[in-house]
Amino acid sequence: MLDYGPDAILMAGLDGANWRLADYEKRGGYEALRKLLADQVPPERVIAEVKKSALRGRGGAGFPTGLKWSFMPRQFPGAKYMVCNSDEGEPGTCKDRDLLRYNPHSVIEGMIIAGYATGSTAGYNYIHGEIWALYEQFEEAIEEARRAGYLGRDILGSAFSFEVYAHPGFGAYICGEETGLLESIEGKKGQPRFKPPFPASFGLYGKPTTVNNTETFAAVPWIMRHGGDAFLNLGRPNNGGTKLFSVTGHVARPGNYEVRLGTPFARLLEMAGGTRAGKRLKAVIPGGSSMPVLPADVMLATDMDYDSIAKAGSMLGSGAVIVMDETTCMVRALERLSYFYFEESCGQCTPCREGTGWLYRVVHRIETGRGRAEDLALLDNVSDNIAGRTICALGDAAALPVKSFLKHFRHEFEHHIEHRSCLVSGPDSEPKWGRAGAHLPPAMARAA
Amino acid sequence: MSELNLEIDGRAVAVPPGATVMDAAVKLGIYVPHFCYHRKLSIAANCRMCLVEVERAPKPLPACATPATDGMKVRTNSAGAKSAQQGVMEFLLINHPLDCPICDQGGECQLQDLAVGYGKSASRFEEDKRVVPAKDIGPLVAAEEMSRCIQCTRCVRFGQEIAGVMELGMIHRGEHAEIVAFVGRTVDSELSGNMIDLCPVGALTSKPFRFAARTWELARRKSISPHCGLGSNLVVQVKQNRVKRVLPLENEAVNECWLSDKDRYSYEALESGERLTRPMLKDHGQWREVDWPQALERVAAELTKAAGSVGILATPHSTLEELYLAGRLAQALGGSADFRLRQSDFSGDAKRGGIPWLGMPVANLDGLDRVLVVGSFLRKDHPLLAQRLRQAAKRGCRVNVLHSVDDDWLMPIANRKIVPPSELLEALRGVNGTPIGESLRSGRNVAVLLGNFAQQHPQAAQLQAAAQALGYPIGFLGEAANSVGGYLAGLPVGGNAASALGHKALVLLNAEPELDCADPQTAGQALERAQFVVALGAFRPARDGADVLLPIAPFAETAGTFVSTEGRIQSFHPAVRPAGDARPAWKVLRVLGNLAGVAGFDYETLEQVREACLRGKDLAALLSNRIDLAASPAAPAPQGLQRIAEVPIHFADALVRRAPSLQKTRDAQPPRAWMNARLMQQLGVSAGQPVLIRQGSGEARLAAALDDRLPEGCVRVPAAHASTAGLGAMFGTLGVQAVAVGKAA
Ligand SMILES: Cc1cc2nc3c(=O)[nH]c(=O)nc-3n(C[C@H](O)[C@H](O)[C@H](O)COP(=O)(O)O)c2cc1C
Ligand code: SF4
């Protein structure tokens, strides 16, 4: 049996091989859908149930899912779409991969129910290209569902028709941004769209569209089977249900853990085996690399739910918990992160295209002993000039880490600048992947 | 829906629903700095220069993309807005070369201008700047300095949305993003030069103009394009009496803010080595330069000698005043004059209700919801009229085509019928009941437009009558700058372009008969037969058929008037002095009239000529596309292969033929003999193989090319090119024969 922790509901009863339709049905799968269709539950009731469950989007922003569905125009002639975001590009996040790998039908059933609730005609699952085998497996799962009558025309003899298609991505982080993702499905370069209009009014192929994360969809069948209240009660008010956390970094047992929202961080850390022997916890990025970093003491006093982490000064994001112990040089950690955003910026809007490169180069300079006294103020100010001024949230994602690293670990940066050396020396400070920027194109590497 | 009321910088404004904050600011005359926004292009919202503060919005919002809402309060120059704009300006500048003094765009650069207002005096960016490799995207647009690009994507959107073809795109991500043409290709759109105007920085510049002058050294003179019937408004930029550049003069009713490449780059021909700068006489087969009095006296004497039989052939690119004097001269001397050199059917001449014209203002094309274009190489013959229809099509206009070729107009075509030239008339008569007829019937604002090919067709008058019989408004896409003006000048006089060739003395005005006439062979024979030929032209003719050459001042060196296809009378002044001893043709014609003793030819100014020409004429009342013509039976199907001849865009007139950069474009590649696969098979030729084209007494050797959309039994062999100048009529039959490869020519 795969062990995601005692509170697991999405990942309960999985052994790594029982992903097929028959196994899923044995676990009670597709019961929710059957019941909905048999009882002809009005779509609004489904949305109301999801609202009651306080399910919040698992893709990053934590937006209430039921509310999002209610934005889909009811009386719209023609196609409407549900899109599942399995691009999972946020550094540290690897939960959607497990969901697709071990429990793909929960995602399919969730999409069908969402399609029913919003009157959509088809769903697309956009799966990042690095997990090609899972993309193919998902195609197989769709085929199983189709053959069993869960997909296609007049599902299970009802008047509801719905199709699901899988669509591979090819490894661009920006294609996880929902409108970049829509462009990519349409066969265009994955560049985010300016909003408004929002996808609910002008989405895929210009039709009303809702984009939800894989885990968001996977939670829907459970909610419909056990009721919104039951889901809500697993977590906390406004933070319903369980959540998969991808715990990575300096822990003894990195991996995915499913816990109730509101679980203390200390408990989650314990499940992951705690920090490595003899090392003290230094900092945690609680929600994926785009979210602000928090110092150990703040994290150890925080519970893992959207509101508690927001109160602590960060965001729950995608649930990627990046744990750093005392051996981590925060300058190098930020250099690595900034390099990521620099390389992944789609390049269409000025502050992000120009600013991410600037941030990276300054942090890189500091890390390599060429920092200047005025650099920290510069980093702060450049971050401010990016955040909130871009087409999509990648700009914020690049700026927030910089600001938070400077806020909480300023002394390490100052030390680097003043002494041209690292405050945290130790064998572990050399990251496995080598220095960020090592694979810049030749012209740039020379510049760097 | 009712208007939205909002407030910008404390001033109230009302805009219609759907308007943006930028629209509202423009309405108030408030300038919001911007780069990617352009009123003719879709909204990209990528430069972020237009960030403004909106009350209750947590972040600054881009004015260009933010919908105006009722009760909105916007600040474009509050501290918050300013700081956002300055932040963006800093980002734009960090990787932009700050070497304005050596940049071709310096002095007319939006980035430079805005940097003055929103930039700082020193840079905080101390890293190395990005370097973007130069690109070669063709002979017209220079992409040598792509490090200057600010990724606003205006050029990309122009291609996609205005030119109708995406020839530039942005590859790669983030800082590596680059504007490129498709791998290994160039930018070939006939509208490509507009990208230069749109580029707010010095990334895309004019290849011929690059580093030739600074914008502040240039005098700006208004002018009118001498090429197609649209009459694009121009700004001719001059330095030290030389035309350095031509730019569009914005006129929403005519060319909007665009120019075709032909209009933009043909000025280069003014400095062609083929310019005729001295009068020349042929004595015993030898050319020698003479002075004006000598040349004029000789011409006047010869014309007087031939009195009663003087034929004047003027191109429709001549000015109204020139054509008027030409007509009067023919009248006075006895003979005929015409400007419709490429037309071959004059049976409608006495039957027409007035001057054939577009039938509506150009701007009304925008509002058509159904249109049938008959016999037109629309995109190449009228690049900007095509652009108008492209935009109309985008708004739902259904464009139908009846033609002998199926070229890509880069717009959705609702229905097309492609027939051999000999079947064009029958096809037009039978339109009702076909999908094209159905399409027209379902429209509320319908027009049938007859293109150059239809006007040059041997049954042009019948085509007009057939178009009229459909019952919709009809219009002519005027071939040249003065296709309407020629009629207004009183031409034709004493016959027509075909009969004029029969006279003893021939006067050629701007015309190169082997390239400009409907049938180069008969024109050539007429020249040989004539006792005397005088050519008034700006260039030395390629073919030596004249006895006297008189150098006249072409476009930009002379004043005059063009009457566009929509009946817009547009006069212009010279931008520069004529080259060498060249003289304005109207003066030359006037002196010839004086010397030949023509009465009442004492005009002292161009204005007097114009006045005399227009006196008592009400153009609006003269314009009419009505024709009273009994339907004649269609001509019998010709025996043999039918020729389909277009006039390639960059060979249409003497000026453009000699514009060097245009001659390097794809559009100026030598003509080929296009056939469909079946014909190729029948003839046993394959694409690329040389074939011998025989027509009448002449032949041409061309490469065969495949176009499977051509109708049966037709070969597309362009006219107006030296390589096909020996052939016969543009419409007619010809023979094609494979040339054994390896056999000596
Ligand atoms: C740069 C960027 C990358 C993103 N990547 C992902 C992703 O990989 N997976 C995902 O579910 N959401 C991602 N998002 C968030 C999506 O835009 C979107 O908010 C989400 O898919 C909505 O689903 P939810 O409401 O279920 O959370 C990303 C957002 C940004 C700005
Ligand atoms: S913020 Fe960055 S990633 Fe997002 S649209 Fe702008 S350039 Fe592209």
Ligand code: FES
């Ligand atoms: S002009 Fe508005 S974002 Fe560029």
